[in-house]
Amino acid sequence: MQKRIESLPARLQLLIPAACAVLLLPASALAQPGRFDERISRAIAGCEASIIDIRHQIHANPELGNREFETAAMVAGHLASLGIEVKTGVAHTGVVGILRGGRPGPMVAIRADMDALPVTEETDLPFRSTKRTTYNDMEVGVMHACGHDIHTSVLMGVATVLTDLKEELAGSVLFIFQPAEEGAPAGESGGASLMLEEGLFEGIEPVAVFALHIDPQVPAGDIVYSIGPALAASDGFSITVTGKQTHAARPHTGVDPIVMASQLVLALQTITSRTLDPLDSCVVTVGMFHGGERSNIIPENVRLTGTVRSYSDAVRDTVEQRMTEIVEGIATAGGGTGELTYSRGLPPTINDPDLVRSMIPTLQAALGAEHVIEGPPWMASEDFSYYARLVPGFIFFLGTLKEGTVSGDLHNPGMRADDSAVPVGIRALSNLVIDRLLLEGGER
Ligand SMILES: [Zn+2]
Ligand SMILES: [Zn+2]
Known part of the structure; x- marks a missing residue:
């Protein structure tokens, strides 16, 4: 300067x-954005090979949500070897680490998720998973088909790098290695919400929380971010329409729930097309329509089940309200009854606009402006939303597609994330943490 x-x-x-x-x-x-990047690059060069090796081990040994025993042990051992304070068994298998910097200042959190999916891997990667386990009483393959092996190994790399630069850190870093992002097994709780319920932020509320998620369709080396909405809220609903069972040739003696439910499917589409502001993105999908046993019987009940995706709580409120009115109105008009169960799932993931804008120069300095791309939000959901509801949050997408190759999408048996994305993720997150602490005024 x-x-x-x-x-x-x-x-x-x-x-x-x-x-x-x-x-x-x-x-x-x-402070110049990315001013520690050179030292970060040196630290990455020193640990890159071992972190990629860890990534291969995690990928070859995937574990389902709330069962991440070996992964958690590997993470905890790594953090402890760096001298980071470690707490294990958080929200079942979660691991939390605190790195205290050499200068006073606030705390910044970074999160990685550790769980895999019940998917049988079909890639030809030398470290592909051949693991099998039991899920919902069925024998299934297990695969890191959502790239959480990359998330976990990247965060372990960030821990190594930031430990190297500990004296420069103007505050502390909270490392969150989270279980069960994809959802806990039936009958169990887990994930981000359980970590928070168990007091993750109590007494140590961070000033910002960062995370990344891989995108197997974006070239390795690039990252994609959005300002504001990043991932959708995911709600579920089920509707039982009850009529009066009778002979199919004598419909006037009964009440037909199939006709009422059919009208409902169409009427529900008017919530997005006629009630909501066209600029409010929302999806209302009926994914299941179950009713009837024989062609010559008008059944007693029909059950509709579906999902709602949106980017704001206000939209969720409106959808639930209109759905209640439409179900009741159509069932009454048809002479039957309708019962709606609307269940709120993951909240929308909103990137704090001020936080994102203030960190873009850091990402551009670290990765090159041409590799930092603004993109649209996703309609998928992420439980990172729970952290980002409490403190300013920023999740971005890390490209993992190797040039000249093709990858299946997330959750696909052919999904392949390239190792070359690992150092890119470490560089991005390490720079974000260091610069955020400086911008928060942690430097004295
Ligand atoms: Zn996933
Ligand atoms: Zn995921």
């Missing part, structure tokens, strides 16, 4: 002290 002032014309140099005095900017606000 000093050098830049010296290189300015003399007249401008005179103006600068005055301007600084007026704005009273702390030293931290003048």
